[in-house]
Amino acid sequence: MFAAYAARIDRDQPLNGLELGERPAPEERPGWTTVNVRAASLNHHDLWSLRGVGLGEDKLPMILGCDAAGVDADGNEVVLHSVIGQSGHGVGPDEPRSILTERYQGTFAEQVSVPTWNVLPKPKELSFAEAACLPTAWLTAYRMLFTNAGVRPGDSVLVQGAGGGVATAAIVLGKAAGLKVFATSRDEAKRKRALELGAVEAVESGARLPQRVDAVIETVGAATWSHSVKSLRPGGTLVISGATSGDRPSHAELTRIFFLELKVVGSTMGSKDELEDLLAFCANTGIRPVIDEELPLDRAREGFERMADGGQFGKIVLTV
Numbered sequence: 001m002f003a004a005y006a007a008r009i010d011r012d013q014p015l016n017g018l019e020l021g022e023r024p025a026p027e028e029r030p031g032w033t034t035v036n037v038r039a040a041s042l043n044h045h046d047l048w049s050l051r052g053v054g055l056g057e058d059k060l061p062m063i064l065g066c067d068a069a070g071v072d073a074d075g076n077e078v079v080l081h082s083v084i085g086q087s088g089h090g091v092g093p094d095e096p097r098s099i100l101t102e103r104y105q106g107t108f109a110e111q112v113s114v115p116t117w118n119v120l121p122k123p124k125e126l127s128f129a130e131a132a133c134l135p136t137a138w139l140t141a142y143r144m145l146f147t148n149a150g151v152r153p154g155d156s157v158l159v160q161g162a163g164g165g166v167a168t169a170a171i172v173l174g175k176a177a178g179l180k181v182f183a184t185s186r187d188e189a190k191r192k193r194a195l196e197l198g199a200v201e202a203v204e205s206g207a208r209l210p211q212r213v214d215a216v217i218e219t220v221g222a223a224t225w226s227h228s229v230k231s232l233r234p235g236g237t238l239v240i241s242g243a244t245s246g247d248r249p250s251h252a253e254l255t256r257i258f259f260l261e262l263k264v265v266g267s268t269m270g271s272k273d274e275l276e277d278l279l280a281f282c283a284n285t286g287i288r289p290v291i292d293e294e295l296p297l298d299r300a301r302e303g304f305e306r307m308a309d310g311g312q313f314g315k316i317v318l319t320v
Contacts, residue, residue, distance in 0.1 A: 001025045003109035004300035004318070005063045006050050006101075014050035015304055020297075023063055026105070026113035031090040033072055033116045035080065038128035039294075040068040040107040042303050042316045043136045043165060044244060045099065054102045065107035065318075066100045069122055069131035077122040079131045079279065080107065080114055081272045090115025099136075099269065108300060110320055120276060123283035133289035133315040134278055136269065137165030141173055141217070142278045143270035144239045149215035153178030156213040158231050160184050161220040162194040162202060163313045166241060168290045170217045171197045176287045182209055184224070193313050197290065215239065225249035229256055237263040290314030 008017035066082040085095040162183040175198025183194040191202035212233040221243025292312040
């Protein structure tokens, strides 16, 4: 079957390790389901995998891709939860949690196999491309907002780095949930798009906000860390799920954190139950993932290059 896969690890030039070509189809195994992929979306996790983060040389070649929607052997339209080993279903009970492409072949292929427990019905209201955007970036944003930040309608939130998948999702989800959303971006066009999606104000990265917020959604890391801490009201919560600009800020702002009793919460992916809730939330409210571009699988390299350059706003989807 045709697939986009990591053939080599290159920490400095990750796209050098990306190959497109034939790979073996999934083999049948008890407790697992093979899905015919219709759409899969890119995440920064795929670039990190090509750099060898979470993916060892001994696992190569590895088909990339965490997210997918497709059709199972019985003709059911489904969405995949990409966290494997979370429950013990389909794997050993003591196997550590991992994400597709760390231990198991991913979704950038004509077929993918996952534990049957990880297969959820796709709401009919969502297209395959829309559903394929949800299991990683949108699920991450959902958990950051509603589980780890604990915000409620009427609260205020700052989303750093508008344009990325998680940040874009947080703006849309926050608006739909009745939050007052502020956003930042270095790019004027992305700030404008953030306003169109429901942010009440979008400012340049590092600019002072008109008010302090209840929570900050942080995926940028070192470049925005100090601004995130300074933007919180006393007792506010900073939720971090990524560090695309690096994980070592020049100022940790420890004094401000303890003096204002701020909370810093790490967040990774989300549970199967949260994905079910997210799918229902999108189906019932009419909100949809923001898709930057749809490309056929054989043009996957173009999608990777766009994501690596940071030019996208929303999700890049590969279709099969």
